[in-house]
Amino acid sequence: MVRALHRWPGLLALALVTVLALSGAALSVFPAAERIAAPQAEAGLSVATLADRIQAVYPGVEQIRRSPSGRITAYWFDQGAPGAAVIDPATGEGVASADPNQAERWLTNLHRSLFLGDGGRIAMAAGAAAMLVLSLTGAALVLRRTGGWRRWFAPLRGSFVGRLHVEIARNAVIGLILSSTTALWMTASTFDLLPDGGTMPAFPAEVSGETGTAFKQMRTLQQTPVTELRELSFPYPGDSTDVFTLKTERGTGYLDQGTGALLAWSDLTGWERVSETVYMLHTGQGAATLGLILGLMALGVPAMSATGVLIWLAGRRGRPRIRGNQPAGRAETILLVGSEGGSTWDFAATLHAALTETGQKVHVGPMSAFAPHRYAAAQRIIVLAATYGNGAAPASAQGFLDRLGALDAAPDMPLAVLGFGDRSFPAYCAFAKAVAIAAQATGWQELLPLDMIDRQSPQDFARWGNLLGEALGLDLALSHQPGLPKTQTLTLISRRDYGAAVQAPTAILRFALPRVSLWQRLTGARFARFQAGDLIGVLPKGSAVPRLYSLASTRRDGFIEIVVRKHPGGLCSGQLVALQPGDTVTAFLRRNPAFRPGRGRTPLILIGAGAGIGPLAGLIRGNARRRPVHLFFGMRHPDSDFFYGEELPAWQEEGRLTWLVTAVSRGMRPHYVQDALHAEASQVAELIRNGARVMVCGGREMAAGVADALAEILAPSGLTPAVLKAEGRYIEDVY
Incomplete structure (x- = not known):
């Protein structure tokens, strides 16, 4: 469920979320640039002194504003003509135009509404909502993958694209949650969906009727530092009943223009402070460094969008299309798959087809989606589990054991566990064994005892299928044809021979890199990206079962190299050792992320x-x-x-x-x-x-x-x- 909630908003709102993120990242630069360019008020400068300096230069000044970045702007009338300028607070003189930055205005309109008015605002709000859903579900998936908050930054495994996607996500997710939440708040405020919460002080009923008091005699202006100023509006010229309006980060008040007395004052409400904080967090106005950080995190969105699409496409290719896969709530048989490289899904597809032919309603899903409360019609659960590395859970089974351990009681339908592995490895089917032991500890009823399939043997699978059929009272015949990754032809370019004198013929074989398409370069598919320690699967002539050899080269080396020892009676090793330059083999690449040197300079x-x-x-x-x-x-x-x-x-x-x-x-x-x-x-x-x-x-x-x-x-x-x-x-x- 979480994975689906993460996938579909991302795919459906891909363009919208990308535009939202890129425009937001670009806008995050302006507050910092404004902060750097604007002359800042010296420490201790009062509003009274600032107003006095500006009025001396611009006698017709009507308003002084200070932005969160510290930029001070004055607005005036001179012989009936309006004027405005960015002010140097040290002199009161204008130093730059107050006209808005056209690039910033264009980006702001794009970011807020796509230049489409209210309809565009609603669309961008939908994009922000999609980003919030993606961020929250993405965080949940990262937690599931890494094993909890304490392992949030634990080393990752899997494909390069998958690791890059998660690496960006776990560094940017907090910023994206913050940006999307504040965006939704501001949109709701724009459409008056939130209470106003603000109160202006009542306009004074009585004023002195006098004019012309010097700013230095206005106590309130003398006591207010410029760093707290937001806006000072002057009385209308010649109107003795008008007043000064002072707005600061503490509240709003009116001052008598004749006596300088504070006539009325209203503090900011808690709701106003929350709204202003939301505005600051979203725009970076008043927190330029935070804005840049959030903008940098937003740049991860297009990268995650691209890698997310590649992961989705790879997943569609990696899993067989299972026709007639029933919803989990309607299925009689639940097949849960734990797979790292994808081969176990092929076995699940074969089992699904065979059970469906007998009239069963069958659902196939990953072990990571294990949720017994969803299996309303289920009569049995069958787990097909491969093992990753030295006994760890494979990619599609992350979190299964934790979910099983958190159950108050065992599911009321029986369980069968089938492990897949290679008997030559010490951790043969170790994860499947761990699942069986954990299930037994909860008191989960067995449909069949734990069984294991060695090296993807179709014969072993057919034997187990007979046992399952007997347990279910069905005539079940499992005829599995192993699916292999897409292969490529490799041409031998050189060889070096060793070991003949000690009766152990061995060769270092070097093959030319096959051509790769642009798409393969982007996705890292096939031989477009590999490292020393990854595996090459070679299909020997006369056999459908590949043999795996560790690579002694990386893509950067410009060739594919393996070391092969000829084993007595070895079909594949015999054919490989007999190759001559110019000969070819059919092969595929299999990642081996468990065998990596790790990062850093650790010896x-x-x-x-x-x-x-x-x-x-x-x-x-x-x-x-x-x-x-x-x-x-x-x-x-x-x-x-x-x-x-x-x-x-x-x-x-x-x-x-x-x-x-x-x-x-x-x-x-x-x-x-x-x-x-x-x-x-x-x-x-x-x-x-x-x-x-x-x-x-x-x-x-x-x-x-x-x-x-x-x-x-x-x-x-x-x-x-x-x-x-x-x-x-x-x-x-x-x-």
Whole structure:
């Protein structure tokens, strides 16, 4: 619901909100410019002295005004001709024209009404309302994504466009809420929808009838500093019954022009003070710095509009179109999907189609939208949950466990949980297991025990479908055809061979960058944007199942590079290692945001063995800012498989690599990376105590040995790999 409330106002009011924000950002500059350009009154200057100076220069002065920026303007008649000027309070002389800035007036009319009068004002009010809805729902979505106010600025994951959208939003949302709320207040005031709240003092019934009292003899004007002045209106010339009208930031009063006595006074009401505060907050008049800050935040609106549209389009492409998807309140079966890359949605679409064919009314939605009170007709809930990283919730399941834990009682319809993962990873289906455990803790009735699908196996899915059909008393046949991302053809341009002498043929393969369209550049789709550590999926000939390899390059390097070791009987690795320059492969890109070096200059400890050096070498090659990087690299023999043996010394000379430690496992004294870590234990421990980030890439056995070694090294300091993982300072890419 929150996501829909956020999406549709943004899409429907996109142009209106963008015009509102851009014109508001431009207008925010004028109060600051006026503040800088206008001569300011010296400290302690009274209104009496200012009026005396101005009247000496302009005897026919009728009114003196002071704007919130401090600019003083005088208005007069000279031989029947009106005049006006910006005044230097030190001399009372005019220093600039008082004519309004034409650019400011044009922008103001655009911002307030689109040059369309009252109809335009209503349209812009609708734009402000849309911005308020977008800001509030956006804040709710950010809270859901980050895990609460305390983690408001927590590191983000996901696509570049998605991260940029949220990064701008969480920095600008307070300003946008403030701007849109005050805009709606001012519109309501314009149409007299708010009480006036102001009271003028009653005009004095009796005056002295005298004229010509000097300003310095008017006590009220002497006691009023110019910094509090808003307006001083002079009596009509020759009319002894008229009075001075003084308006300050405290209130309004009348002064006798003959005696200088204060005849009547009325303080500003609380409502007037609120209205003036709203005006200041919205326009920046009287708070130029705040105005500039709000204007800067408003500039985020067009950027968020563009990224929001791209996210929406990517979401439409990433999720299969599910025909006949029933509303949640009418469905008999609720399918909730937790997916990071989108593949789990394909399985949900297959299940939805199969259940629909049996006559079931089925609703498919993200786990993040879990709301049992909406499932009025539901007879069962089925959760299809992938796992992100080391057991975390995937993107479309954010907040599910929190919502489940907040329930007073378990839903009264049974639950089935199906996990998706890769059995070769330590955190195999860890999130699905967490969901099942949490559901059991609430007493939620099971429809089926927890089951798991290994590497998106259609056979596993069909087997589970038979169990589900038996539980429901339905003839359910799940025939799933895995959907793959759109692929591109990559052409090999060079290769370097290693490992033949130690019976482990390995090649560093470099492919040319494929052409990308302008749209792909804008959205970062396919190979338009990638980083070292992202994954390339290669479709081997004769198979529909892709194999994933870690990238050893970034887009800035100008090529796509992977390190491939030929495994005995390996279909894909055998085909890749056999490639020659000019040959092609079919491949796609998959982001791997969990394997990132993080920002800043915090030292990195990179640990890898064999082909695991690939993404680590890519990180070192891309270390243009000379961040301290310490590499521990394990190989079988330096003469056969010292991958990147030529580049590593050069990177050290350039400052991209700070420290290189190698471990050779074939020789008189076998030495592994965990042994190398023990040999440099004191320096490793010191680096980690001082905040270093550890990145491990390679086989599972190597990664387990590294974790054990670091546990021993860090034990005296009270740190463990588990603690570092919780802090986001220990990340693995293992296979």
